[in-house]
Amino acid sequence: MSTRGDGAGPVLVTPSLLRDWPLPAPGEDKYSRGSVLVVGGARATPGAALLAGTAALRAGAGKLTLAVAESVAVQVGVALPECGAIALPETAEGSVKADGLDRISAYLDRADAILVGPGLDNPDLAEELLRALLERESADGGPKDGEGAAVVLDAFALGGLTKIEEQLEPWRGRLILTPNPKEAEILLGRDIGDLESDVAAVAQQFDAVVSCQGIVAQPPSPGGKREPELWKITTGYGGLGTSGSGDVLAGAIAGLRARGTSGAQAACWGTHLHAAAADRLASRMGPLGFLARELADELPALMLELNT
Numbered sequence: 001m002s003t004r005g006d007g008a009g010p011v012l013v014t015p016s017l018l019r020d021w022p023l024p025a026p027g028e029d030k031y032s033r034g035s036v037l038v039v040g041g042a043r044a045t046p047g048a049a050l051l052a053g054t055a056a057l058r059a060g061a062g063k064l065t066l067a068v069a070e071s072v073a074v075q076v077g078v079a080l081p082e083c084g085a086i087a088l089p090e091t092a093e094g095s096v097k098a099d100g101l102d103r104i105s106a107y108l109d110r111a112d113a114i115l116v117g118p119g120l121d122n123p124d125l126a127e128e129l130l131r132a133l134l135e136r137e138s139a140d141g142g143p144k145d146g147e148g149a150a151v152v153l154d155a156f157a158l159g160g161l162t163k164i165e166e167q168l169e170p171w172r173g174r175l176i177l178t179p180n181p182k183e184a185e186i187l188l189g190r191d192i193g194d195l196e197s198d199v200a201a202v203a204q205q206f207d208a209v210v211s212c213q214g215i216v217a218q219p220p221s222p223g224g225k226r227e228p229e230l231w232k233i234t235t236g237y238g239g240l241g242t243s244g245s246g247d248v249l250a251g252a253i254a255g256l257r258a259r260g261t262s263g264a265q266a267a268c269w270g271t272h273l274h275a276a277a278a279d280r281l282a283s284r285m286g287p288l289g290f291l292a293r294e295l296a297d298e299l300p301a302l303m304l305e306l307n308t
Contacts, residue, residue, distance in 0.1 A: 010196055010215065010232035013272050018306045023060070023269065024260040030062030034112035034258030037104065038251070039129070040119035040155075041068025043094025046076050048119030048155070048247045051292055053083050055251030056115070058299040059270065061258045065111075067104045068119065069096050095121055098128040101136055108136070112258040113150045117157030118247040127160030137170040150257040150266075152176045154250035158183045161206065168206065173221075175208035176263050178250045184212050200230055209263035211253065211271045218264040231268050236275030237282040244292030249274045252299060273302050 011017070027033055036056040041049030049066050057064050063084075068076050070087035071094060077085030086107065089100040101108070108114065116133070120126045130153075137148075151171050153161060158179050161168075168175075177187070184202055185192050192198045195215055203210040203217035210217045214233035253270035257263060277298035281290035 010230040013216070013231050013233050013268050015306055018269060018272060021265060021268070023256065023265075023303065023307050026060065027062075033060055033062030034255075034260060035063040035065070035107075035110055036061045036251075036254050036258045037065045037067065037107045037111040037114045038118060038254070039067045039088075039104070039114065039116045040096065041066060041072060041076060042096055042119050042121040043069045043071045043090060045119040045121050046072040048244065050076060050080055051244045051247040051296070052115055052118040052154075052251030052254070053080055054293065055248040055296040055299065056113075056255030056258070057082055058296040059252045059255030059259075059273070060300075060303065061113075061255035065104075065107050067107070069094055091122075091125070093122075095125050096129065097125060098132040101132055105136075108133075108149075111149045112260075113152060113254040115152040115154065115250055115254040117152075117154035118250060120156040123156050123159045126156040127163050130157060130160050130164050131167065134164065134167045134170055138167075148174060150174050150176060150254070150263060152178065152250055152254045152257065154178045154246060155183075159186055162187060162189065165206070172207040174263065175206060176253060176257065176267060177202065177206065177208045177210045177212075178246065178253065179210070179212050180246060181213055184210075196230060196232070200228060204228065209267045211249070211267040214271065214275065216264065216267045216271055218267075229264065231264075233268075233271050233275050235272065235279055237278040237287050239282055239288045239290055240275065240278045240295075242290070242292055245274075245295065248292050248295045252296070273299050276302050 065084040067086040069090040073087035089097040199215045200217040203219040216231040218229045257266035277295040
């Protein structure tokens with residue numbers, strides 16, 4: 001997909017642009033559409049992991065595993081029978097701990113996209129979890145040069161990113177970040193002045209594709225082989241500002257990435273679909289009051305319209 005990287009402003013993400021940037025073919029079975037692992041879901045917030053996982057499947061991912069606090073794993077598996085549910089160690093308060101990665105080791109190895117953050121409720125433990133995931137890859141001599149599973153970070157997982165920046169080498173080139181503006185300010189360590197330039201700055205700082213409030217940025221590749229790129233979503237209702245909406249966005253992007261798209265394509269498609277789903281719901285129900293879980297149900301029809 002050819003887009004501008006000449007500083008002339010962001011490329012507008014329109015239906016015609018997406019039709020010229022089609023998603024991978026569905027393939028013959030679920031294995032050909034990739035596997036998503038969601039790590040999150042504290043005892044008090046298991047719904048966030050459910051929303052993200054549902055969106056990943058609605059975006060076409062073939063397989064889904066949710067790794068959540070052990071006190072809610074059975075309930076999560078019943079609530080979303082299409083997923084595998086793995087119990088992670090938790091604190092007395094129900095927050096997910098970082099010392100249970102051995103329980104999901106095989107899933108980490110097989111995943112095409114790993115989404116960390118939805119439903120994590122303790123910023124310090126989220127940071128420890130990120131460190132443990134990175135140490136595991138480093139100890140295994142993990143993938144290099146952007147190879148390996150995509151890593152999508154959302155919510156409290158984003159807050160810990162600045163504290164582990166010196167350890168990020170195993171993930172550079174395959175990170176996708178989905179901050180809201182306040183989280184983008186945390187990542188930059190300053191207030192946001194201009195959303196477009198600041199989202200691009202986050203992308204460059206962390207060598208990550210970034211989707212933030214309708215702006216998608218891709219950093220330059222090492223050696224300058226790829227110019228930085230910027231896109232702007234052209235649709236979406238204010239009703240997207242509802243509890244759980246960000247979990248749906250992160251899950252949709254993870255699901256699309258698992259299918260074999262690039263990080264930038266997954267972010268552009270996922271962010272557009274998320275916004276267009278809000279448009280559909282607003283036209284039927286009104287601009288406010290639709291629920292985040294209803295956004296995911298709109299994704300398959302929207303993809304069909306854009307990918308045929």
